[in-house]
Amino acid sequence: MKTFNGIKSNVGSQSYQLDQTDCTGCEICVGIIPENFVVENGKAWFLDSNGNKVLTVNYGSDDAEKMQEAIDSCPASCIEVIG
Numbered sequence: 001m002k003t004f005n006g007i008k009s010n011v012g013s014q015s016y017q018l019d020q021t022d023c024t025g026c027e028i029c030v031g032i033i034p035e036n037f038v039v040e041n042g043k044a045w046f047l048d049s050n051g052n053k054v055l056t057v058n059y060g061s062d063d064a065e066k067m068q069e070a071i072d073s074c075p076a077s078c079i080e081v082i083g
Ligand code: SF4
Pocket: 022, 023, 024, 025, 026, 027, 028, 029, 030, 039, 043, 044, 073, 074, 075, 076, 077, 078, 079
């Protein structure tokens, strides 16, 4: 299992939600920002700052551009900005 190595800034924190219902496990999101996603048993999860698998998460503004790319690239529209 992937582990998280690094301290992330939560400046400009944005909340994200992952709906696994239609996730195909294609790993496109992992390829775009591997420190924030992991796929296990065919479904994607976010990795929080402790390396835990979660379905809602906050990431700082440093990640915003790559997260938007992941959102735009996900073929199943699983990832969305909330709040
Ligand atoms: S890009 Fe979308 S469909 Fe593919 S693994 Fe990530 S969340 Fe799932």
